[in-house]
Amino acid sequence: MNLTLYVWRQKNADDKGRMEKYPAKNISSHMSFLEMLDVVNEDLIEQGVEPIAFDHDCREGICGMCSLVVNGRPHGPEKATTICQLHMRHFSDGDVIYIEPWRAKAFPVIKDLVVDRSAIDRIMAAGGFVSINTGGVPDANAIPISKTDADTAMDAAACIGCGACVAACKNASGMLFVAAKVSQFAHLPQGKVEASQRVRAMIDQMDIEGFGNCTNFQECEAACPKEISIKFIAKMNREYLKSSMAPTKG
Amino acid sequence: MDTMQVSTMCHHRPVTAYKTSIGMKLLMGITGFIFIGFVTGHMIGNLQVFLGAEKLNAYAHTLQSLGALLWVIRLSLLTFFAVHIFFAIKLYFQNRASRPVKYVKEVNVESTFSSRIMIWSGLAMFSFVVYHLMHFTLIITNPEYAVLKENLDVYSMMIVGFSNYWISAVYMVAMIFLALHVNHAVFSVFQTFGLTNAKWIPLLRRIGNIYALIILAGYLSMPVGVLLNIITLH
Numbered sequence: 001m002n003l004t005l006y007v008w009r010q011k012n013a014d015d016k017g018r019m020e021k022y023p024a025k026n027i028s029s030h031m032s033f034l035e036m037l038d039v040v041n042e043d044l045i046e047q048g049v050e051p052i053a054f055d056h057d058c059r060e061g062i063c064g065m066c067s068l069v070v071n072g073r074p075h076g077p078e079k080a081t082t083i084c085q086l087h088m089r090h091f092s093d094g095d096v097i098y099i100e101p102w103r104a105k106a107f108p109v110i111k112d113l114v115v116d117r118s119a120i121d122r123i124m125a126a127g128g129f130v131s132i133n134t135g136g137v138p139d140a141n142a143i144p145i146s147k148t149d150a151d152t153a154m155d156a157a158a159c160i161g162c163g164a165c166v167a168a169c170k171n172a173s174g175m176l177f178v179a180a181k182v183s184q185f186a187h188l189p190q191g192k193v194e195a196s197q198r199v200r201a202m203i204d205q206m207d208i209e210g211f212g213n214c215t216n217f218q219e220c221e222a223a224c225p226k227e228i229s230i231k232f233i234a235k236m237n238r239e240y241l242k243s244s245m246a247p248t249k250g
Numbered sequence: 251m252d253t254m255q256v257s258t259m260c261h262h263r264p265v266t267a268y269k270t271s272i273g274m275k276l277l278m279g280i281t282g283f284i285f286i287g288f289v290t291g292h293m294i295g296n297l298q299v300f301l302g303a304e305k306l307n308a309y310a311h312t313l314q315s316l317g318a319l320l321w322v323i324r325l326s327l328l329t330f331f332a333v334h335i336f337f338a339i340k341l342y343f344q345n346r347a348s349r350p351v352k353y354v355k356e357v358n359v360e361s362t363f364s365s366r367i368m369i370w371s372g373l374a375m376f377s378f379v380v381y382h383l384m385h386f387t388l389i390i391t392n393p394e395y396a397v398l399k400e401n402l403d404v405y406s407m408m409i410v411g412f413s414n415y416w417i418s419a420v421y422m423v424a425m426i427f428l429a430l431h432v433n434h435a436v437f438s439v440f441q442t443f444g445l446t447n448a449k450w451i452p453l454l455r456r457i458g459n460i461y462a463l464i465i466l467a468g469y470l471s472m473p474v475g476v477l478l479n480i481i482t483l484h
């Protein structure tokens with residue numbers, strides 16, 4: 001099939017950037033969206049044009065590296081699918097496709113479709129861990145965990161940290177990501193110990209990074225390739241309320 | 251990495267709650283919830299217009315007889331209103347700043363129309379409340395009501411007021427904005443306080459729709475009742 005692409009091109013962080021029109025010729029419906037871009041890039045290289053820069057790594061939907069807004073939707077139109085797992089059979093011959101980077105103040109564009117997502121790492125560094133200060137590896141099953149808690153924690157832990165929630169949110173809020181991480185720990189006994197400090201630390205870092213505020217649009221849930229539910233945002237709000245009522249030390 | 255501003259869990263000094271995004275959300279939620287209560291009570295109280303002049307005017311007298319307490323309630327409502335509006339505007343600008351470059355292709359998948367226009371329906375409500383107070387409470391826009399107001403003849407005030415097409419139109423348009431605003435507010439309040447789960451999220455959205463329709467029908471029935479001569483002076 002033949003397609004027309006409008007792709008965001010931006011030399012570097014200081015460049016203003018603009019949409020460029022490129023034809024995508026002889027695309028097989030078996031290709032993934034990223035393979036289609038590979039073909040377009042080969043064409044561009046042949047013509048002596050700088051190829052389109054985009055992020056990717058595993059190309060199997062588990063690393064969270066790929067990050068394209070396709071026709072206004074992070075990771076494209078398919079439910080529960082990363083853009084690397086989206087196949088061209090979901091498009092038809094003659095389609096016009098708009099490809100843009102994640103748009104958020106917290107995710108500045110580095111080049112073309114590649115954005116700097118280290119804000120997410122800094123939120124994790126602020127509290128997305130369990131402190132283990134000493135001792136050996138504990139025995140498996142030494143701490144009993146209910147099936148429901150294990151399952152819920154696992155649902156939250158499915159987050160691959162791609163940032164599609166931020167890209168989809170009308171406010172560029174990072175709440176769904178932070179909520180998934182906070183909930184994943186808060187549902188497990190190992191994480192509960194620091195639950196109160198964690199939620200405060202992660203939210204404060206989230207605010208420092210310049211993410212917007214959640215106004216319950218629910219766009220994040222629709223865009224999430226791992227279908228993380230906004231029920232985790234409610235869970236984080238509960239955790240936050242609990243923590244603000246907890247006695248503080250020092 | 252070393253120039254990065256990272257707070258670690260142990261050295262972390264918590265930011266004052268109302269300055270954080272969730273803290274501000276909670277303030278919006280608490281004050282918003284109070285207004286959901288107020289809007290409901292105000293509607294039920296005024297619907298007594300359908301029961302006749304005596305009933306409605308007796309209700310007005312009861313409210314007036316609260317004396318000092320009425321002023322406490324009025325001033326508290328005014329304060330909550332100011333807090334709600336202050337943070338709404340602050341959040342609006344913060345949220346806009348969080349996406350400095352807009353998408354060329356912008357689509358809506360899950361978000362509702364009412365959720366996207368909260369700031370505008372809210373500002374419409376603010377302007378309406380200013381007018382409403384000047385109209386019926388402070389008697390600035392229609393000084394001819396002064397005598398009725400003195401006798402606490404709320405019944406006649408409402409009928410005289412809504413007999414004017416322009417005034418009725420303003421009230422009806424305002425109530426549409428109110429319904430749109432509360433439609434998103436109901437779900438939002440519960441979600442903000444963490445009182446939802448996977449099952450309740452769609453349910454609360456539905457409840458929000460129904461509640462908005464009740465509010466709309468209730469409030470619209472008054473000007474419509476006057477215009478259709480269902481409620482009359484005699």
Ligand code: FES
Pocket residue numbers: 055056057058059060061062063064065066082083084085
């Ligand atoms: S490239 Fe790893 S999830 Fe898409």
